[in-house]
Amino acid sequence: xxxxxxxxxxxxxxxxxxxxxxxxxxxxxxMITSGISNKGAQLIAxxxxxxxxxxxxxxxxxxxxxGIDSWNALIIAYSRRETPAEAINLYRKMKNSAGVNPDSSxxxxxxxxxxxxxxxxxxxxxxxxxxxxGYGGDVFVGSSVLNLFVRCGRMDEAMSVFDGMRRKDVxxxxxxxxxxxKSGRPREAVDVYRRMREEGLEGDGVVxxxxxxxxxxxxxAKMAASVHGFIIRRGLKVNDVMVQTGLIDMYAKNGKLxxxxxxxxxxxxxxxxxxxxxxxxxxxxxxxxxxxxxLVEMQSWGFEPDSVSLVGALLACSHLGFSRLGxxxxxxxxxxxxxxxxxxxxxLIDMYAKxxSLPCARALFERMSSWDEILWNTMIAGYGIHxxxxxxxxxxxxxxxxxxxxxxxxxxxxxSAMSHSxxxxxxxxxxxxxxxxxxIQPMEKHYVSLVxxxxxxxxxxxxxxxxxxxxxxxGIAVWVALLSGCLNHSKFLIGEFAAKKVIELKPDCPxxxxxxxxFFAAARxxxxxxxxxxxxxxxxxxxVPGYSVAEVSGxxxxxxxxxxxxxxxxxxxxxxxxxxxxxxxxxxxPKTEFxxxxxxxxxxxxxxxxxxxxxxxxxxxxLKTRPGTRLLVTKNLRVCGDCHEAIKFMSIVSxxxxxxxxxxxxxxxxNGSCSCSDYW
DNA sequence: GTAGGGTTAG
Numbered sequence: 001x002x003x004x005x006x007x008x009x010x011x012x013x014x015x016x017x018x019x020x021x022x023x024x025x026x027x028x029x030x031m032i033t034s035g036i037s038n039k040g041a042q043l044i045a046x047x048x049x050x051x052x053x054x055x056x057x058x059x060x061x062x063x064x065x066x067g068i069d070s071w072n073a074l075i076i077a078y079s080r081r082e083t084p085a086e087a088i089n090l091y092r093k094m095k096n097s098a099g100v101n102p103d104s105s106x107x108x109x110x111x112x113x114x115x116x117x118x119x120x121x122x123x124x125x126x127x128x129x130x131x132x133x134g135y136g137g138d139v140f141v142g143s144s145v146l147n148l149f150v151r152c153g154r155m156d157e158a159m160s161v162f163d164g165m166r167r168k169d170v171x172x173x174x175x176x177x178x179x180x181x182k183s184g185r186p187r188e189a190v191d192v193y194r195r196m197r198e199e200g201l202e203g204d205g206v207v208x209x210x211x212x213x214x215x216x217x218x219x220x221a222k223m224a225a226s227v228h229g230f231i232i233r234r235g236l237k238v239n240d241v242m243v244q245t246g247l248i249d250m251y252a253k254n255g256k257l258x259x260x261x262x263x264x265x266x267x268x269x270x271x272x273x274x275x276x277x278x279x280x281x282x283x284x285x286x287x288x289x290x291x292x293x294x295l296v297e298m299q300s301w302g303f304e305p306d307s308v309s310l311v312g313a314l315l316a317c318s319h320l321g322f323s324r325l326g327x328x329x330x331x332x333x334x335x336x337x338x339x340x341x342x343x344x345x346x347x348l349i350d351m352y353a354k355x356x357s358l359p360c361a362r363a364l365f366e367r368m369s370s371w372d373e374i375l376w377n378t379m380i381a382g383y384g385i386h387x388x389x390x391x392x393x394x395x396x397x398x399x400x401x402x403x404x405x406x407x408x409x410x411x412x413x414x415x416s417a418m419s420h421s422x423x424x425x426x427x428x429x430x431x432x433x434x435x436x437x438x439x440i441q442p443m444e445k446h447y448v449s450l451v452x453x454x455x456x457x458x459x460x461x462x463x464x465x466x467x468x469x470x471x472x473x474x475g476i477a478v479w480v481a482l483l484s485g486c487l488n489h490s491k492f493l494i495g496e497f498a499a500k501k502v503i504e505l506k507p508d509c510p511x512x513x514x515x516x517x518x519f520f521a522a523a524r525x526x527x528x529x530x531x532x533x534x535x536x537x538x539x540x541x542x543x544v545p546g547y548s549v550a551e552v553s554g555x556x557x558x559x560x561x562x563x564x565x566x567x568x569x570x571x572x573x574x575x576x577x578x579x580x581x582x583x584x585x586x587x588x589x590p591k592t593e594f595x596x597x598x599x600x601x602x603x604x605x606x607x608x609x610x611x612x613x614x615x616x617x618x619x620x621x622x623l624k625t626r627p628g629t630r631l632l633v634t635k636n637l638r639v640c641g642d643c644h645e646a647i648k649f650m651s652i653v654s655x656x657x658x659x660x661x662x663x664x665x666x667x668x669x670x671n672g673s674c675s676c677s678d679y680w
Numbered sequence: 681g682t683a684g685g686g687t688t689a690g
Contacts, residue, residue, distance in 0.1 A: 150681090246682090309684080346687065375686080
């Protein structure tokens with residue numbers, strides 16, 4: 001009797017404390033001898049918790065009268081054991097047996113099981129049952145079905161359930177906010193957050209994390225500052241690694257690399273995620289060098305890079321044209337046996353393509369085990385920047401034979417590949433197919449490529465009509481494309497029209513002024529040439545500092561214009577002048593119209609051209625390598641027209657293959673010619 | 681309900 005009393009009092013905690021199935025059995029036996037029979041559900045839960053699901057099931061099966069608690073205990077057990085399908089089956093079994101009514105936890109757990117399986121059909125069915133049984137407004141059931149819809153990407157359904165919930169707690173609000181962010185609707189996420197505040201609820205850490213992601217994707221500096229301020233004011237886990245990492249990511253994606261680095265430096269503890277967040281942020285926002293330094297530093301602190309940090313590093317290699325390090329990253333992946341998933345594979349393929357190793361890119365592409373849209377797009381774009389339109393088309397044709405759906409990026413890459421290879425008919429054909437067969441509304445970038453391909457082919461009238469028929473207001477890029485075609489084909493009438501539009505739209509980069517000025521010079525309109533210079537001066541435009549990077553013997557060397565600070569500047573000039581004599585003998589004449597300063601002396605202009613960063617980088621490469629070597633130089637702006645001509649001659653006199661990648665495309669210089677047919 | 685990753689173009 002005493003045992004029975006004691007058992008009843010503490011049975012729950014006793015059962016909870018049982019670590020293994022055997023000790024539960026002992027208690028179970030004691031319960032039977034003491035005549036306790038109303039704790040079946042707790043026994044089932046305890047057996048299940050220790051992993052003895054068979055015993056739990058046996059017990060359940062032998063129960064003469066199964067109450068809701070017992071059903072729930074078993075359903076929970078199955079859903080916890082990563083056998084959610086079993087949990088759903090059990091739910092259905094319960095529904096069909098008479099005398100039991102599911103309660104809030106039954107529905108919550110059953111719907112959760114459906115969420116794990118992303119089984120929208122069963123989940124919706126159970127949700128309907130819940131509404132029928134009067135649980136439609138239950139906050140737990142509501143949150144679980146909310147989560148189901150969110151995970152399955154059904155935000156509109158989620159929103160309607162959310163609006164119907166009588167009571168909302170922080171979890172339901174944050175599920176909604178997180179869901180909107182994850183499905184690419186950050187502005188609506190912020191709106192929901194505002195509503196939450198209006199209803200008198202404060203966001204917690206999870207909500208803040210979601211808001212940081214929202215700010216990261218829309219570059220809302222004001223919102224970003226207010227989220228950060230809120231975190232500080234509330235003292236909201238300020239030192240929490242997750243929150244700090246969220247802040248780093250947010251600031252980095254907003255281009256505030258200084259703030260991001262500052263927060264990173266002040267962190268008391270970091271993990272791989274925090275390191276990777278900053279590495280990716282730096283790589284994406286153009287500080288590739290800092291990204292790579294951080295990767296090295298990370299390792300010196302004992303953190304092994306994972307696939308995310310390596311993707312960031314590969315992005316940095318792509319930017320810099322650092323093929324040696326890119327290959328080393330690939331080697332590291334192979335050595336450490338890191339799984340080559342779609343994202344990592346894509347980053348590697350992109351790196352090989354942008355570092356000039358198309359065969360490596362293609363070989364890796366063929367060895368992938370599955371191909372998603374982004375992977376196809378990457379390969380198409382890779383051929384595109386190298387002016388290999390035929391191969392780009394071949395890959396595209398293979399793509400449309402699979403279940404991959406070409407998207408706007410696919411066509412942007414494909415059309416740009418057509419324009420870089422002069423495939424006019426194909427460009428037109430696929431532009432039309434994009435609209436008609438793939439139901440993709442053309443965006444400005446698609447128009448730019450098509451105008452480019454037409455104008456390059458000399459069909460400037462057609463290109464102009466296309467611009468005038470655009471559904472939206474034509475931006476500067478389409479006029480620039482038209483103008484370059486007009487310059488190439490000496491179409492001065494339409495060209496003048498385009499040139500005026502370009503000036504009207506106030507270009508913000510010197511290269512475009514060069515184009516306009518060169519066009520007017522070719523048309524012998526000297527007054528307009530002077531006008532362009534005036535406009536250019538008064539615009540006070542931001543001049544992006546140009547630089548070129550050469551990879552020589554596996555190391556990177558950066559050069560700016562007239563790089564007097566370089567330790568070997570004198571030797572570089574020497575070899576350059578030496579080469580120039582031979583180049584002139586072969587017919588090279590400097591195109592001084594590419595000097596956009598008001599300078600009279602021809603000799604000074606020539607000197608300025610000689611000092612362009614790409615030329616210094618190439619001369620350095622020639623100085624440091626043997627004939628026959630392939631040089632790779634990347635430039636952050638476009639290669640100037642005179643350099644383009646000069647490098648052709650440099651490839652002859654230096655007996656080297658010179659590959660220059662500028663912002664637009666690759667130029668392969670070999671034996672005095674370049675892979676691209678025209679400069680503009 | 682919990683932070684970081686790949687493709688366009690200039």
